[in-house]
Amino acid sequence: DAKTTQPTSMDCAEGRAANLPCNHSTISGNEYVYWYRQIHSQGPQYIIHGLKNNETNEMASLIITEDRKSSTLILPHATLRDTAVYYCIVRGSSNTGKLIFGQGTTLQVKP
Amino acid sequence: GAVVSQHPSWVICKSGTSVKIECRSLDFQATTMFWYRQFPKQSLMLMATSNEGSKATYEQGVEKDKFLINHASLTLSTLTVTSAHPEDSSFYICYAGELGKNIQYFGAGTRLSVL
Numbered sequence: 499d500a501k502t503t504q505p506t507s508m509d510c511a512e513g514r515a516a517n518l519p520c521n522h523s524t525i526s527g528n529e530y531v532y533w534y535r536q537i538h539s540q541g542p543q544y545i546i547h548g549l550k551n552n553e554t555n556e557m558a559s560l561i562i563t564e565d566r567k568s569s570t571l572i573l574p575h576a577t578l579r580d581t582a583v584y585y586c587i588v589r590g591s592s593n594t595g596k597l598i599f600g601q602g603t604t605l606q607v608k609p
Numbered sequence: 610g611a612v613v614s615q616h617p618s619w620v621i622c623k624s625g626t627s628v629k630i631e632c633r634s635l636d637f638q639a640t641t642m643f644w645y646r647q648f649p650k651q652s653l654m655l656m657a658t659s660n661e662g663s664k665a666t667y668e669q670g671v672e673k674d675k676f677l678i679n680h681a682s683l684t685l686s687t688l689t690v691t692s693a694h695p696e697d698s699s700f701y702i703c704y705a706g707e708l709g710k711n712i713q714y715f716g717a718g719t720r721l722s723v724l
Contacts, residue, residue, distance in 0.1 A: 534715075536653075539700070541702050543715070597713065601652050
């Protein structure tokens with residue numbers, strides 16, 4: 499599975515959009531980009547995933563560059579409850595495949 | 610939606626005892642489940658892949674005789690930490706993928722403290 503690179507930490511003001519970048523320059527054609535987050539002392543929570551098209555759901559939007567070498571997770575109106583560690587993971591299409599976690603980005607939403 | 614239930618959520622045990630952690634898929638079948646371990650302020654590290662009806666596959670450096678995995682049905686995988694020691698104190702998390710869908714679900718995790 500391709501490795502990902504994320505900033506270690508980011509701050510965001512409450513109510514503003516949080517844009518979390520991820521580099522995955524070695525991604526292959528059949529690999530998806532997944533985003534999870536982990537709030538302190540809880541299991542990771544699925545946010546969104548995509549292959550090459552931009553995706554949006556009730557939690558977030560995922561913007562994938564045309565060359566697929568990077569992506570951005572957007573939380574449109576961050577709240578204090580969005581403070582968490584966000585993980586960007588690249589993985590093949592099989593849903594029985596393992597997820598390999600990097601260090602993630604610690605997002606701190608501030609009032 | 611699909612849910613993965615993990616039990617217990619928190620356990621304290623004495624050094625040398627064994628602890629069993631259960632991971633259940635509540636409304637879907639999972640032929641494969643995964644077990645992770647997370648130490649404080651670190652990321653999740655994959656320990657093993659649990660396969661229904663066959664032996665688990667362990668990641669490099671994980672002792673299979675210490676971390677026993679059983680996946681006897683399509684909805685249940687168990688991780689047994691045998692002869693636990695204080696260095697085994699950690700947050701253990703499982704996850705499973707629903708057949709035919711490209712989403713995986715994590716359990717809430719089990720915090721193990723070995724005294």
